[in-house]
Amino acid sequence: MRIARLVNAWFALEGRDLPWRRPGFTAWGTLVSEIMLQQTPVARVVPRLEAWLERWPTPAALASEPPGEAVRAWDRLGYPRRALALHAAATQIAERHGNVVPEDVDALLALPGIGDYTARAVAVFAYGHRHPVVDTNVRRVIARALLGRGEAGPPSTRRDLAAMEALLPADPAEARVTNAAVMELGAIVCTARAPRCDVCPLAELCAWRAAGYPAYDGPKAAVQKKFEGSDRQVRGLIMAELRAADVPVTAAEIETVWPDAAQRARAVDGLLRDGLAVQVDGGYTLP
DNA sequence: TAGACGTGGAC
């Protein structure tokens, strides 16, 4: 297929040199990187990933420590429930999969914190299986180049996977590169805000470009709510306290992080419910 | 299925 040939050639020349693309990078490393990359930019992930893998080179190594250590090492990557899920996944891999990251999509999907994207990313990038891998970058490239729309609109797993599947070469090794290449194209050329069509390998065949870049008029993705003053911000502030402390954080100390008592209570309750904090004698700690 | 869920860089 023409598109695969074009993006694969472009990727060989322009793809970034990233840790998870190094030869010999482990399946465990791929799994950790993919979870860190969920909704988090590459530049923030790289240093955390390298420190993480140095400390915990295998699932069993991570599983041997308390989940709170994973949350602490997660630092400020955001969405710390991912750290908790990764610890739980490592525990299951160590106990039920012989300390080997599973390679089947279904087995990967059964692990906590691993959904449609991550399961396929691990099966494809770590093990070379032939599946479509669809993330937000892929959806945008397909929307523009093939459908002539400026934005991808709301996701539909079945439709999105079918669209990417149609682009993949038959050979698994080539299909693997195509998955990485389309993702990379969306990440550094066909970007959401300011696409660099002048250097795009698909410019000549891009339906959006051919149509004169029509404004997107389809269903809008949900608008992200304001972070300042949100419960999410309060949770983040409390988690920062818990990460920094090596003794229980007292209720009085938590009161100092946010003035609104009701909002504070909601945040603490949520963190306890999520297992990101535990109540102990004298206050709260990481699990 | 829409909304919750962190954090910080870019414009």
Next chain:
DNA sequence: TGTCCAAGTCT
């Protein structure tokens, strides 16, 4: 300064 958005998952 404020808005947008970043390799999603879970409920």
